[in-house]
Amino acid sequence: MPWKEHTSMTLRTEFIALARNEDVNLSELARRFGISRKTAYKWLARAKAGQPLSDRSRRPRASPTRTDASLEQVVIALRRSYPTWGGRKLRQVLLDRGHTDVPAPSTITHILRRHGLMPERDAARSQPWQRFEHDAPNDLWQMDFKGTIALGHGRCDPLTVLDDHSRYNLALSAIPDMRSATVQKVLTDTFRRYGLPVRMNMDNGSPWGSPRGHSRGLTVLSIWLVRLGIRVSFSRPAHPQTNGKDERFHRTLAGEVLNGRAFTDRTQLQRAFDHWREIYNTVRPHDSLGLATPSTRYRTSGRAFPSTLAPITYAPDDMVVAVRANGVVPFKGRIVKVSCALRGLPVAFRPDAYNDGCYSLYFAHHHLTRIDLRNAR
Numbered sequence: 043m044p045w046k047e048h049t050s051m052t053l054r055t056e057f058i059a060l061a062r063n064e065d066v067n068l069s070e071l072a073r074r075f076g077i078s079r080k081t082a083y084k085w086l087a088r089a090k091a092g093q094p095l096s097d098r099s100r101r102p103r104a105s106p107t108r109t110d111a112s113l114e115q116v117v118i119a120l121r122r123s124y125p126t127w128g129g130r131k132l133r134q135v136l137l138d139r140g141h142t143d144v145p146a147p148s149t150i151t152h153i154l155r156r157h158g159l160m161p162e163r164d165a166a167r168s169q170p171w172q173r174f175e176h177d178a179p180n181d182l183w184q185m186d187f188k189g190t191i192a193l194g195h196g197r198c199d200p201l202t203v204l205d206d207h208s209r210y211n212l213a214l215s216a217i218p219d220m221r222s223a224t225v226q227k228v229l230t231d232t233f234r235r236y237g238l239p240v241r242m243n244m245d246n247g248s249p250w251g252s253p254r255g256h257s258r259g260l261t262v263l264s265i266w267l268v269r270l271g272i273r274v275s276f277s278r279p280a281h282p283q284t285n286g287k288d289e290r291f292h293r294t295l296a297g298e299v300l301n302g303r304a305f306t307d308r309t310q311l312q313r314a315f316d317h318w319r320e321i322y323n324t325v326r327p328h329d330s331l332g333l334a335t336p337s338t339r340y341r342t343s344g345r346a347f348p349s350t351l352a353p354i355t356y357a358p359d360d361m362v363v364a365v366r367a368n369g370v371v372p373f374k375g376r377i378v379k380v381s382c383a384l385r386g387l388p389v390a391f392r393p394d395a396y397n398d399g400c401y402s403l404y405f406a407h408h409h410l411t412r413i414d415l416r417n418a419r
Contacts (some may be wrong), residue, residue: 057077111147117145121159129149181241182243183203235395243277260405296319371389380410
């Protein structure tokens with residue numbers, strides 16, 4: 043067993059002095075000094091050879107597997123360029139840039155810690171997440187606001203749109219407000235560049251959702267999306283995890299762009315967004331994608347953005363009625379509250395093939411509610 047650190051040299055010197063005496067029981071002496079017979083003979087041999095009794099360095103004479111110093115400096119420079127990225131992401135970037143003999147992620151982490159570039163708390167925060175993802179790009183886009191950011195001049199409500207399958211960021215816009223017209227302009231530019239998704243998911247807030255009243259959750263903006271042929275869905279109230287990938291994107295955006303920085307105006311903020319968005323989509327390895335970048339998994343949609351909205355059509359067996367100004371429609375002697383947001387637009391009652399007296403109410407392809415005429419109300 044090892045010597046006690048605080049008295050090691052004193053004990054060694056004393057042990058050697060006693061061990062040199064005649065008729066000494068070396069095993070018993072070693073036991074009393076708390077060392078093994080092997081250690082006792084080692085120190086006796088050193089003393090006889092005139093060698094110092096201090097501890098020798100345990101550092102190996104050669105380190106054939108040690109990371110090359112030049113590559114270590116590349117790792118350090120890369121971490122300083124991307125100060126929130128860990129060993130796995132940095133290793134993947136090195137491979138993507140053509141470096142050979144790239145060390146393991148754990149080795150890169152050790153390099154960062156040795157140079158004070160990765161506190162222990164950073165490693166503790168990195169926990170893997172398991173999430174469902176859609177099978178193909180554009181099957182689902184998630185949309186949300188990052189939250190109001192105070193600027194030197196005015197404020198900003200960044201709008202983000204993320205593809206569920208690839209995590210590709212489709213829109214990151216430093217817009218001045220959350221009005222429907224402002225969001226629609228950003229989405230129009232996004233649809234023209236990337237095409238239309240199959241479905242979009244948002245929360246219940248303005249301008250795309252309306253959780254209260256008799257609007258069936260529809261607003262001018264969500265009606266526009268439906269008329270474009272996009273299926274819309276809304277997260278349950280108080281359940282932001284439904285838009286979990288976009289929420290996680292917001293955390294990354296805050297950590298790598300916003301935290302600790304101040305911006306004078308939206309123009310400066312948008313420049314920072316544009317610069318980081320290119321890194322996020324094309325350089326930054328994504329853990330949930332097996333360290334691939336979002337751009338390698340994303341493909342633009344085959345559904346082009348139309349120049350004009352197509353007319354609203356229904357099946358031949360549907361009973362089509364226009365919504366009145368107060369948001370209601372007459373149907374089989376009853377008044378059905380539909381949505382004030384749909385005033386003047388046609389909706390359709392579609393009979394249930396299996397239940398007489400039951401109908402599904404649709405606006406275009408969007409299911410609004412189920413009507414049961416067997417209910418006295």
